[in-house]
Amino acid sequence: MLDFLRANLRWLGAGFLLTFASAFGQTWFISLFAGAIKEAHGLTDGSWGGLYTLATLAAAALMFWRGALADTVPLSRLAPATTVVFACAALAMAWSPSIWVLLASLFVLRFCGQGMFSHIAMTAMGRWFEARRGQAVSIANLGHPVGEAALPVATVLVIGAIGWRPTWVLVAAILALVLAPVLALLLSESRAPQGVARAAASTGLEGRHWQRRDAVRHWLLPALVPVLLTPGFIGTVVFFHQVHVAGVKGWTLVDMAPGYSAFAVTTVVFAFASGWLADRFGPHRLLPVLLLPTGLGVALIGPADSVAVWYVVLAVIGMTQGMSSALWGTLLPFVYGTQNLGAIRAMATTIMVVSTAIGPGITGVLIDRGIDFPTQSLFMGGWCMALALGCLAIERRLSSELARY
Numbered sequence: 001m002l003d004f005l006r007a008n009l010r011w012l013g014a015g016f017l018l019t020f021a022s023a024f025g026q027t028w029f030i031s032l033f034a035g036a037i038k039e040a041h042g043l044t045d046g047s048w049g050g051l052y053t054l055a056t057l058a059a060a061a062l063m064f065w066r067g068a069l070a071d072t073v074p075l076s077r078l079a080p081a082t083t084v085v086f087a088c089a090a091l092a093m094a095w096s097p098s099i100w101v102l103l104a105s106l107f108v109l110r111f112c113g114q115g116m117f118s119h120i121a122m123t124a125m126g127r128w129f130e131a132r133r134g135q136a137v138s139i140a141n142l143g144h145p146v147g148e149a150a151l152p153v154a155t156v157l158v159i160g161a162i163g164w165r166p167t168w169v170l171v172a173a174i175l176a177l178v179l180a181p182v183l184a185l186l187l188s189e190s191r192a193p194q195g196v197a198r199a200a201a202s203t204g205l206e207g208r209h210w211q212r213r214d215a216v217r218h219w220l221l222p223a224l225v226p227v228l229l230t231p232g233f234i235g236t237v238v239f240f241h242q243v244h245v246a247g248v249k250g251w252t253l254v255d256m257a258p259g260y261s262a263f264a265v266t267t268v269v270f271a272f273a274s275g276w277l278a279d280r281f282g283p284h285r286l287l288p289v290l291l292l293p294t295g296l297g298v299a300l301i302g303p304a305d306s307v308a309v310w311y312v313v314l315a316v317i318g319m320t321q322g323m324s325s326a327l328w329g330t331l332l333p334f335v336y337g338t339q340n341l342g343a344i345r346a347m348a349t350t351i352m353v354v355s356t357a358i359g360p361g362i363t364g365v366l367i368d369r370g371i372d373f374p375t376q377s378l379f380m381g382g383w384c385m386a387l388a389l390g391c392l393a394i395e396r397r398l399s400s401e402l403a404r405y
Contacts, residue, residue: 004132005139011128014186015140018079018121021179023147024090024171025113027052027356028239030106032155033093036164041099049360051099055106056114056357060350062107063115067346068212070123071339076187079120080180086112087176094168114356118144119349123342126333130202134283137329138275144325145264204337205401212343215336221347223394226387228348230291231324232355234298234380235317240360241373245301245310248372255307259314266315270322275330283330284399286323288392291384293319299381302374335398 023029038048089108096102121140129136158167204210215221246253297316300309336344
């Protein structure tokens with residue numbers, strides 16, 4: 001592992017920085033500013049949530065349309081350029097004199113952060129690595145939990161010291177003046193010899209390079225859509241409704257806080273373990289067990305009395321999040337090849353982004369109609385268990401097709 005890290009530090013480092021900096025466009029980061037934004041623009045919880053959902057859905061649509069840039073534009077140019085656009089969105093958020101500018105800034109933040117940054121990182125790992133692809137994906141994905149662990153407290157302190165608008169200016173400066181040049185430097189040397197990257201691209205199922213339209217027509221991708229949707233949907237709504245859960249259960253947010261540490265630890269551990277397993281046995285072998293931890297974890301919310309159960313809930317949901325990051329980073333290039341990986345990953349990323357947009361809205365409407373989230377969680381747990389059986393069928397059929405080629 002140490003030799004692998006030393007030999008590939010610049011490319012793995014670029015992937016890590018991309019996933020770490022994606023935090024600036026993630027829901028949990030933007031939500032730190034929610035109170036100040038609502039006050040500044042006179043928004044209610046409902047109007048703020050609607051604005052956020054609209055921006056996220058628009059970002060998902062653009063992700064589907066332009067995600068294929070990762071196939072046609074060298075990542076040494078695409079990553080720094082996206083970073084500069086990201087910085088401009090942060091400046092727009094700091095300025096945001098009107099609802100329309102706020103909406104536009106949210107849209108670009110979500111597109112660059114949750115969408116393109118993670119997309120570029122995982123497309124790069126899938127294309128640059130083959131024998132140790134799972135480990136490369138796991139290392140690059142470490143940026144997500146590191147950001148979740150390090151940035152919330154630091155951001156709250158900075159907001160308290162200089163205000164929310166100057167904090168966004170600071171974010172823009174970090175992106176434009178630090179991250180963009182560093183990414184340009186790290187990616188200035190291609191991992192594949194120049195001029196042979198396309199020839200050296202790995203093939204997928206049936207020994208060919210799949211295009212996006214072919215993947216859509218094949219049985220596998222439509223079958224995977226519910227699997228792509230579920231972890232993001234449940235993970236988002238569990239965090240989004242934690243205040244509601246605290247009120248229903250009689251817990252405090254301070255008492256619930258250690259759950260974040262449990263979530264981060266299991267995410268990292270299972271990302272590395274799953275990356276190794278994907279390299280050793282094939283990424284498709286992870287499918288049948290992917291949703292079992294989340295199904296168990298979310299179902300525990302319903303009957304939970306002690307806040308300690310909340311720690312278990314987040315810990316086991318973190319297992320699925322760790323497996324998910326390794327699975328999709330390795331399965332897509334394994335099945336569809338690497339030549340058109342950007343376009344296919346863009347479609348998968350779009351589905352995941354949509355799930356994070358619609359989750360809070362659907363569950364929020366149900367709460368307003370008297371179905372509290374702990375009750376909903378029992379149905380979500382049942383859904384995961386049923387879908388796990390479907391994943392077993394998917395894995396068996398896919399293994400059968402792989403054995404023929």
